[in-house]
């Protein structure tokens with residue numbers, strides 16, 4: 101179904117990516133409540149402030165768009181295509197083909213800068229529902245990852261929402277063989293327990309293992325797949341050196357605990373560390389470095405506020421005491437999405453920097469951006485720059501192309517792939 105622009109975008113963004121709203125919030129009243137001292141009467145829905153719509157749904161335009169940037173490098177942003185429908189993630193193949201997933205459960209291919217009119221065949225049947233940014237939104241096709249020996253076996257992995265009997269769903273990771281045009285013999289390699297769906301990025305580490313970041317469920321419950329980073333062999337079996345193998349009450353796939361809603365994974369190009377992007381509610385978005393057996397704190401600690409206003413954690417102070425703290429955080433939230441490390445030399449002023457998408461800032465629709473973060477050798481932040489703000493697009497993923505340029509994809513009904521190049 102093509103979504104019309106007039107449909108209202110909801111208040112959730114990051115949370116709706118993952119259904120991690122507590123039942124208590126969802127049961128909340130629909131009535132507007134203006135407590136004493138409030139600046140204005142803000143309507144609530146499901147216990148959450150309804151977002152204002154004044155900046156939402158701005159057409160992208162034709163481009164290209166040119167910008168000065170902080171490091172003195174001017175950039176040009178060109179629309180590769182805006183014929184996609186709620187695209188979700190980008191993955192380049194070694195031959196330069198760009199694969200893009202769409203939330204409706206379609207895989208698209210862009211070759212030589214042109215979108216193939218027909219979706220790629222051979223992917224799994226998927227379930228999608230609702231609209232991005234609204235509660236209950238379910239993404240059909242999600243993230244892609246190439247097998248470490250892709251050059252030999254041509255295997256592409258994908259996370260997707262898998263329909264089950266009786267209108268139930270879960271999230272699965274499967275893989276198929278790329279024949280140059282389509283996926284062949286796509287089969288599931290790992291199926292999550294029901295109830296742990298939501299955004300599910302995947303990536304292969306330098307250790308050859310498949311890392312799967314899950315959303316939903318009880319992030320602190322070691323017997324649940326939800327709110328974890330899982331570590332798997334390429335056939336979906338459990339690596340015997342996983343941190344909780346053989347420990348009573350623990351799913352052996354678990355690598356880390358205490359995550360809320362993961363929208364991105366990336367491998368640091370030199371350290372090999374796995375980095376993860378995680379949505380807080382109203383604030384408390386995080387980039388984390390994922391280390392075996394650690395607990396990242398959700399929902400016990402957070403650097404953000406709940407949607408109605410109070411700090412998330414029980415002590416009512418922003419902290420990560422006793423848990424792994426994020427390397428980078430955002431309060432207010434930007435609804436942090438896909439991320440990558442830029443290793444190219446074309447965008448010379450940015451080599452080594454972290455790039456991460458944002459769907460919206462400060463609970464205001466129409467404020468998506470691409471953030472550039474510079475950290476020192478100890479992973480301590482030095483500076484941060486927000487890019488592409490005036491486009492007012494929900495930036496859902498970012499990737500480096502084989503041409504050394506950066507590409508982003510927008511989570512919109514007029515879904516676009518944008519290319520960022522330097523102006524020389």
Ligand SMILES: [Ca+2]
Pocket residue numbers: 358386396397398401402424425426
């Ligand atoms: Ca955390």
